[in-house]
Amino acid sequence: MKVFKINGIILKKKEYGENNLLVTIFSKEIGKILAMAYGITKSKKRNLAAYNPMNIVEFTISKKNNFYSIKEASIVKVFKNILKDIEKLEISLYILDSINKIYDESVENQIFFNKLSDILSYIDEIVNLKDGYKYYILMAFLHRIMVEHGIYGTSEVKSLLKKELFLEYKKILILSKNLNFQKKVEQHKDSLKKIVIIFEKYVNMQLQVELNMQKFILEGFYGKQKNC
Structure with missing residues (x-):
């Protein structure tokens, strides 16, 4: 039996039997x-x-016959501001659920682990998160997933978004370099909602997964966007 330490972000936990937890890390x-x-x-x-999901934890793990069990767990970081803000919690739980569905077990990706940690830290530190910026973060996350899995390209995105929405997308990317971007992006809120829905559908189709923002983000989100 091999015993070793890992650092991990908890994606999901589930009660198993009377006193056990099955943890996705x-x-x-x-x-x-x-x-x-x-x-x-x-x-x-x-x-x-x-x-708890979203914690960064140092685990002492044992492995036997490709089965992992947790001997010890020590918290490295808790994203306290996310836990206190429903808007931040919504998008963070969606990101964790998406990672869980997209990535296979035991596929090493240290770069993405670091990026995921940075994303959660960034969300944790945002002051006064508004709808437009919330959807921008979701768009940026899905963009990252598309790039990471080799399904992102300018021609594909242009075809997905069509002319008018693609022009809005380009404006938003340019605007993101502005120091006052978080405030200015609110005027593009409706376009951002449409873009994240289209990106999610594209990721689901290409990667054969079932990401579902409706489960996490504001009630009625999809109902208002049926024509996307």
Whole structure:
């Protein structure tokens, strides 16, 4: 049995049996894994809060026959501002759910782990997150996924968005270099909503996954955008 340490972001946890947790971890060292924390819900010595989704945690892991179990878990970082803000929580949980669906187990990707940590840190630090900027973050995240998986190209995006929306997309990209971008992007809120829906549908089709913003983002989000 091999025992080692990893640093990981918790994507998901699920009760398994009476006192166990099955934890989905996107780790820096070995990619996405499923690991079992045995007896965690009845243990007084182990920190149950360490297993909450979105935490960055240092795990002591054992591996036997391709099965992982958690021996210890120590919190490295908690995104406290995200947990206190429903808008930040919505987009962060959507990002975690998307990562869980897109990445296969044990596929190493240290660069994306670092990027995911940076994204969550950035969301955590935003002051007064408004709708337009929220959808810009979602658009940027989906753009990153498309680039990461080799399905992003100017011609493909132009075809997806059509002429008018593509011109708006280009304006937004140029505007993002402006120091007052967070305020100015609000005038493009409706366009950004349409773009993120189109990008999500494209990612779902190309990667054969089922990302679902409707599950996480404001109620009625899709209903208002049926003609996208």
